[in-house]
Structure formats: structure tokens, C-alpha cells
Amino acid sequence: MSASADLSSLVIRELTVDEFPQILPLIAQHNSKLDPAELQRRLQSMIPRDYHCIAAFLEDRMVGVAGYWISTRFYSGEYMDVDNVFVLPELRSHGIGWRMMDWLHEKAQELRCKVVMLDSYTSYVDAHRFYLRMGYEILGYHFIKRLPESPQPA
16 A cells, blocks of 8 residues: 555444454454464453454455453543554554544543543554554553463363
8 A cells, every 4th residue: 555545445333243253364463473263262252241343444355453342440430441453564554543543532432431541562662652642641551460271160
């Protein structure tokens, strides 16, 4: 895609649950260390937990995805938690990610959220610059503790 690419055909919309499996090839690129079968299993686990997903389409080609949840915390009030924002590498820096985030911000306001928050891996420096340009601020750290595998029921 050239620097003067025509995005007039770009459509961003919320996906139906039946369309969710279509995101897996893009999610697999974003999470390349995970087995595709594990990504499928996780998606199936996320759906009953009120997972939502949007996608960006150029003509009929899915070129970007982003998931989200709506929840409430003491420190923030109602919020949108954005997850796995991904645009195909060859189409980055053309405004697709910006337009996807604008869509999410509008949806968050429609749902009366006070804030939009997201996590970004420490190694995704380009993504950090993108979010800072969009007006996000770094509020703190996201800690993770890996737990031992639970025994399987007999």
C-alpha cells in the first residue's frame, strides 16, 4: 500500500459472534508464539465472558482487529478495556489503527464509559508511541504471575 493509499473503502464495524473465528489468522500473527489451536480455545473461553471485537475491512479483506470488554473498577469507574489491537504489518502507518481506536472511543462514550484502557507489551515501542500520540498516558505497571497448571478432573 502506498503512502497515498486510498482508504475510502475502509469499513470498521463490530463483528458478530459467528464472525469471531475470522479474526484468528490476524490474532495468530499478533501472538505468533501461541499455537493456533490454543488461540481458538481461548477465543471460545472469552465469548461467554462478554468479549466484543471490531474489525477493519478494505473491500472484503480483514486488515485489522481489536477486541474489547466493558467493566467497572473502583479507581476508574466504568471503562472499556481494549485488547489485541492489530493491523496487518504492510498496512500500518496509513491511519487504519487510528480509525479503529476512534471507533472504540466513540463506542466507549456511547456505553457511558469514563475511560478507555489497554495493555501493551513492553517490547512494542512503536505501539507505545502510537498510543501516546492518541492521548493515552502510562498510569502504572501490569503485573503477571504465572500459576502452575491445575490438575485435570478425573
